[in-house]
Amino acid sequence: MTMAYPIVFQYPCFVSTICLIMFLLSQFSTIEANNIEGFSVKLIRKMSSNAGTVQAPTHAYLGQHLMELSIGTPRKTIYAIADTGSDLIWVQCVPCDKCYKQLNPLFDPLKSSTYTNISCQSELCHRLDTGVCSPENRCNYTYGYGDNALTQGVLGQETVTFTSTTGQVVPLGGIIFGCGHNDTGNFNDHEMGIIGLGGGQVSLISQIGDSLGGKRFSQCLVPFHTDFNVPSRMSFGKGSEVTGEGVxxxxxxxxxxxxxxxxxxxxxxxxxxxxxxxxxxxxxxxxxxxxxxxxxxxxxxxxxxxxxxxxxxxxxxxxxxxxxxxxxxxxxxxxxxxxxxxxxxxxxxxxxxxxxxxxxxxxxxxxxxxxxxxxxxxxxxxxxxxxxxxxxxxxxxxxxxxxxxxxxxxxx
Missing domain, CATH: 2.40.70.10 (Acid Proteases)
Incomplete structure (x- = not known):
């Protein structure tokens, strides 16, 4: 998605000419997983620790890599762009009258027992530098990207669930994310949002790093030509270090x-x-x-x-x-x-x-x-x-x- 900036675009847009294939506080989250030092995920090529390393599937489609994870209770599977150029984690939520079309159902926070809104008085409301108080005392946000994509909605906290390399379910509680109600840009119907993996304080890495043995992660992305059923992989925390001959x-x-x-x-x-x-x-x-x-x-x-x-x-x-x-x-x-x-x-x-x-x-x-x-x-x-x-x-x-x-x- 190119680098993202809250409200103000501080850099010029980086827009590719490859138009046929271009198409994503001081108080951090409470981690509910026990004895987890790190994890990995597969990245879906979007075309179609005692517990081991925490991972997330990632799949590629039209030049993007979609991370597969679950959000809420009961768990709802989400496919969102893995984006090291931005920080905010967000998904399209009900109601979403001004959103781009997506194939999968929208996330409904009212149906999750672990969802909580972030109030205007909470310090978390200002960690994204875009917190604006709504009449309902909810923390609204606006987040823009270098390719002119934009998401607007409400900041909340939710449980995000991954699976470790040993198959253990790893729930991470209290993750700050955006519930998008007005989302525009060059998204396609496979993309349900963006997982911000940048270095800022509301990114996934910053929110979970201290509880997984350190703020570090690694990725191995499959080439553009690869069969879309073959996933990439992303690993987080302890065990994700890149070492050995040839580094x-x-x-x-x-x-x-x-x-x-x-x-x-x-x-x-x-x-x-x-x-x-x-x-x-x-x-x-x-x-x-x-x-x-x-x-x-x-x-x-x-x-x-x-x-x-x-x-x-x-x-x-x-x-x-x-x-x-x-x-x-x-x-x-x-x-x-x-x-x-x-x-x-x-x-x-x-x-x-x-x-x-x-x-x-x-x-x-x-x-x-x-x-x-x-x-x-x-x-x-x-x-x-x-x-x-x-x-x-x-x-x-x-x-x-x-x-x-x-x-x-x-x-x-």
Whole structure:
């Protein structure tokens, strides 16, 4: 969904040109699970501890990854975008007259015995910086995203339930979330909301981290081309660390905005050709990129993007498509199989991350492969989920380190 901001959009919108496939306080929650140190979840590819590590299924669809979890009592299954670029957890709730259409039933807080509204007097009402008192003394919120999506509703607390690797049910009580009653944006009918996984204080990671052995998590996203029945996986807390041979790490850059996971990109190599982030003009600015699982492509500042575009075009021994207006300005090729090259490398501070064509080219339609990059007028770029695929990526919010380990995420 690209990075999200309460009420005010503080950065320019990061909107992909890949239009055919782009389509997410001081008092924290009471954790009801006992003897749980961490957990993992599968991520649904949206097309269709004594207890082990806590996990959540995640499935992919149209460039997004949907996390499967349960909310409320009795439990209601929710499929929501796993988004490291935002903080708020929210789902569409009854009544929802001004909401986008979804296939599954809306969540009805009145039918859950564990749901509670957050009052205007509660300190929690102001943790999102958007708390506005309603005539019923409920804490209303407004939360906007960089692609102009918007959710408005009521802040509440609820029990969220996961399943650990051993099959144990893990209920996490008192989770702060948004009950959306007015939700707009480029959502599709499989998406029931967004799970904010950023670094801010109302994100899922911040709310559950202390009770699961630390504010850390890891993810292994399957590539865009993968059968949608094959899930990705996300793990939380103790046991989610990325270790072993082949791990490379880069510092997480701490800025005033705690939500995004900022890192420093020194440059990009296309084959053996190195392209410096700023064209070699002095040192790069720290924190010039952030990782966003809710944004599919890599988004680069225009000057760097144009150099990458030109170098890829020079190295691919095929004629670019110029007679298909549906593809817009994208760099696309006709081929029956995925491109065999060029290999690319993202050179982060202290960590070189190799990118195969399966991570840098996507098929918007049969027989066509397009470069999964686009550009922005901002001087801060986005490292999207296409490039994150087939890497086990660890986010350690306490040590301020991001780790990469090459992995076949289809075999977990």
């Amino acid at each position: 490379v790490s880069t510092p997480l850059v701490v800025k005033q905005d705690k939500t995004p996971y900022f890192v420093t990109l020194l440059g990009i190599s296309v084959g053996n050709t190195y392209l410096a982030f700023n064209g070699g003009e002095g040192n790069v600015t720290k924190g010039n990129m952030f990782l966003d699982s809710g944004t599919p492509p890599i988004i680069l500042p225009t000057e760097l993007y144009e150099r990458v575009f030109a170098e890829v075009k020079r190295q691919v021994p095929l004629k670019p498509i110029t007679d298909d207006p549906t593809l817009g300005p994208q760099l696309c090729y006709r081929t029956l199989e995925n491109l065999s090259g060029p290999m690319m490398t993202a050179h982060f501070e202290g960590a070189d991350v190799a990118l195969a064509p399966i991570q840098t080219f996507i098929p918007p339609k049969n027989g066509v492969f397009c470069l999964a990059f686009t550009n922005t007028s901002s001087d801060v770029g986005v490292y999207g989920n296409f490039a994150q695929s087939n890497y086990l990526i660890g986010f350690d919010l306490e040590a301020h380190v991001l780790s990469f380990k090459l992995n076949d995420c289809t075999k977990q």
